[in-house]
Amino acid sequence: MPVRDRSLTEQVHDALCEMLLGGSMRPLDRTSIRDLAERLGVSAMPVRDAVSRLVAQGALVVERNRAITVKLLSAEEFRDLTETRILLEREVVYKAVQRVTPEALATIEDIHARFEHAMSDPSVPDAVQLNKQFHFNIYEMAGSPTLLHLTSINWLKAGPMINLDLGLPSRRQRNALSVSAHRGMMEGLRNGDPQAAADAVERDIRGTFKFILENRLNIKNGEE
Structure with missing residues (x-):
């Protein structure tokens, strides 16, 4: 070819x-x-x-x-994917905090501010894109192409499920959880605390799973 x-x-x-x-x-x-x-x-x-x-x-x-x-994941598939994401994304965030530079932090601060604005204003349509930018700007700082590749594949499977509710005005509880978790990741980055940042990304992933499973979809049998 x-x-x-x-x-x-x-x-x-x-x-x-x-x-x-x-x-x-x-x-x-x-x-x-x-x-x-x-x-x-x-x-x-x-x-x-x-x-x-x-x-x-x-x-x-x-x-x-x-x-x-x-693909609409079943509850068991989504649960398994969630646990795998937690293992990988905790590690990649931990590494990223250890390598963060002032320039990279400034970029992420800007994305974080725009994400919070988008989540608080239903007329702003960019919450989904800003969420992805926020996470992957952090993940790229880890300096591990292998971890980044594996994380990207998992996001391709999880992304459509995550985006079922993210940013919708009626999902205030989910929005608040995402904003809180992102703030925790930012605090970890600012303070050079990789454990705090890793804990925050785990809260974000687990909270997303719980909310979607209980409030957005009936996916016990892979059906909406």
Whole structure:
């Protein structure tokens, strides 16, 4: 395959990942190769290749009629993914606090301030994107490509579930939990306290799981 085609496939894969992580593709959403190709302004081949990768990563499902759906995790799948995320993300946050620079901290402070504003004002549509930016700006500071890769794959599976409620005006309890956890992560970063930051990211992940399981979805059998 020519280098140009490989590059285009990578770009399409990245675009689909952003759609999954950013909230524009949600559990049980249905689409097709043609629809995605038209949406991204490319031919069907790179979309097909990118979708195949995401199916292998567990983020998408291709049905018998060739419709592409975002996987809705069962309660047990979501619980298992949550525990795996906690193990990985505690470690990556712990490492990040040990490597934070003043410049990186200033960037994260800005994202955190914009996230809090978005969560407090229903008219601001950027909460989902800012949540992702906040977490991954921290995770990238850990300096571990392997941990970052594994974390990214888990987010592709968890992101659509997380984004079911994040930022919706009626989800004040969930919003308050997210803001509180992010503040805890910021305190850990500012004070050079990796344990506090790791505890805060665990609260964020566990709180998200509990809220979605109890308040947003009936996913005991993988159904909405």
